[in-house]
Amino acid sequence: MKRPSRDPGTAIKLNLRREVNFGCPVRHKDGSGCGCPILTFHHFDPPWAGNYLHNPEGMIALCPHHHNQADGGLWSNEQLRIMKKSPFVDDVLRVQWPWQPESLVIKVGASLVVGSGSPFRLDGLPVLHFYPEEIEDLGISTVTFDSDIRDANRKSWLKIKDSYFDLRLKNTTNVIFSAQTKTFLAKHNDNTYISLRFKKYTFGEYKAWLESFMPNPEIAVSAYNSTEKVGAVDSDGNVSVILFEGCFKTHKVGLSVKKDKIHFESYLPGRFESFEMGTTIVSAEHRAIMRMHNGPEFFSLG
Numbered sequence: 001m002k003r004p005s006r007d008p009g010t011a012i013k014l015n016l017r018r019e020v021n022f023g024c025p026v027r028h029k030d031g032s033g034c035g036c037p038i039l040t041f042h043h044f045d046p047p048w049a050g051n052y053l054h055n056p057e058g059m060i061a062l063c064p065h066h067h068n069q070a071d072g073g074l075w076s077n078e079q080l081r082i083m084k085k086s087p088f089v090d091d092v093l094r095v096q097w098p099w100q101p102e103s104l105v106i107k108v109g110a111s112l113v114v115g116s117g118s119p120f121r122l123d124g125l126p127v128l129h130f131y132p133e134e135i136e137d138l139g140i141s142t143v144t145f146d147s148d149i150r151d152a153n154r155k156s157w158l159k160i161k162d163s164y165f166d167l168r169l170k171n172t173t174n175v176i177f178s179a180q181t182k183t184f185l186a187k188h189n190d191n192t193y194i195s196l197r198f199k200k201y202t203f204g205e206y207k208a209w210l211e212s213f214m215p216n217p218e219i220a221v222s223a224y225n226s227t228e229k230v231g232a233v234d235s236d237g238n239v240s241v242i243l244f245e246g247c248f249k250t251h252k253v254g255l256s257v258k259k260d261k262i263h264f265e266s267y268l269p270g271r272f273e274s275f276e277m278g279t280t281i282v283s284a285e286h287r288a289i290m291r292m293h294n295g296p297e298f299f300s301l302g
C-alpha cells in the first residue's frame, strides 16, 4: 500500500496556521515567545511514524526549530494542546523581515521599480517602499522597507518600519510565510492581498528574464542598463528581484496586479476609467503620477 503524503493539504494547514494566529505558539516563562511566521506541521496524536494519519486535533503548527524540539519529545501532548488553545501571537503578527538583499528590483505587472521606490502609492502612501541603506555598525549595505499598507476602508493593516512587519490579524484570513519557496502572502477578508516572491538572478539570467515578459526588446535593454546604472546589482554580480502581486482599493481607485498585468480602475466622479497598464521603468527620478485636475495625487507608480 502506498503511504499517504505527510502534507495534510491546504485546508488543514490553513486551519492550523489560523489556530496559532499565524505565528509559532511557543511561549517562554518570562512572557516572551517565539511567534516565528515560518510554520511547519507537527503530528503528535497520533505521531506520524507508523500511523500516517492527519488528525487536526492532534497536529500543531510550529516553526522549524520548535518542530525539531517537539519531534525530540520536549512537550507532552497535553502541553501541545494548551499551546493550540492559547498561542503566543495575539492580535498583531510581528515579523523581522528575513530577506535583506544589498540591492533590489521589484517587478509589478510588466513594470520595474529599480534600486529604490515603491511599486505604487495610493492616496500618497507607499505600498512596499524600499531604499538602500548602509548599516555602519555592521559594515554592510542592505535594502530597508518602510510602508503603510491599508485595507479597503483605509485602515492600517500591514505596517513596515525598519524592515519590521506588523500585520494586524483582525480580518486577516490567511498568512503564508515560506522559507523554502521564498514566498510571503497576506490576505484580508475585504479582498485586499499582497503576495511577494523572491528571486535571485545572475546578470545574464536577469537579461533573459526581462526579455521573457517585456514585449519590446528596446525596453528590456533600457531596463537592464538602468539596473546597472543605479547600482541594483549586488557585489556578487547578482540581481535580487521581488515579484509583487496583490489587490488594493481606496475610495478613489482599485488596483489588481497579477503576473504581467496591472489592472487599474478609477471610481472618481467624472473620471471612471478601467485599463491595463503597460511597461514602465520606474526609479527615484522617474515616477508615473495620476492626479485629478492638478489636485492631490491619488495614484502613482514608483
Ligand SMILES: [Zn+2]
Pocket (backbone or CB within 6 Å): 024, 025, 026, 034, 035, 036, 062, 063, 064, 065, 066
Ligand atoms: Zn518557534
